[in-house]
Amino acid sequence: MKVLVTAGPTREAIDPVRFISNRSSGKMGYAVAEAARDAGHAVRLISGPVALAAPEGVALVRVTTAAEMLAAVKQHVRGCDVLVMAAAVSDWRPKKIAALKLKKSDGPPRIAWEATPDILKTIAPLKKNAQVFCGFAAETDRVAAEAKRKRREKNLDAIAANDVSKKGRGFESDRNALTIFLATGRAVRVAPTTKKNCARILLGVLAGIEKKKKK
Ligand code: C5P
Helix, strand or coil, rough: CEEEEEEEECCHHHHCCECCCCCCCCCHHHEEEEEEEECCCCHHHHHHECCCCCCCCEEEECCCCCCHHHHHHHHHHHHCEEEEEECECEEECCHHHHHHHHHHHHHCCCCCCCEEECHHHHHHHHCCCEEEEEEEEECCCHHHHHHHHHHHCCCCCEEEEEEEECCCCCCCCCEEEEEEEEECCEEEEEEEEHHHHHHHHHHHHHHHHHHHHHH
């Protein structure tokens, strides 16, 4: 299969030296890309700024902002069989990026915010029937309900929900636990394990959906 993966956070500039971002390390998305490569798939990884080494045997596209990630996904989504959006896209960005560094002596700035584009919602109309799209949902509460709502709203075949309020998994950790909610109503639980194992199991589930669709 051709597998397209997004990983890591995005950064939205405030001024030439400052930005808003989030705690995503990129580890889950990179694990998905590596697991797909190890399973023999052709993998392209669109990555926000992370501290991880470029995985061997994977086509890497580096981006910084949500707008750049959207452009890269739009460019590469057509040819893929499976899309896994593991990136933690920043939800907001300053309406205007200050051309010059904001002076600390001027006091805390009042920043006008706007929403970034929702990448999955934007590309949903481009989705072909045989393609499998999977999102992630990082939640602190009402995990199942929120994940199911997002799966529906973003027209996904599957969404991998993880509870980021639990210690020792999720953001920055090498471990995770997932509940994968499928469009069929089925849910696959992955008990706490390494992100590598989570990635392998998730890919197995997505490959199964892809196979059924192609029949
Ligand atoms: O709505 P929420 O950000 O919680 O949804 C998470 C899912 O949506 C993830 O798969 C994430 O990559 C994707 N997303 C997106 N564009 C955004 C925000 C999130 O595609 N602007």
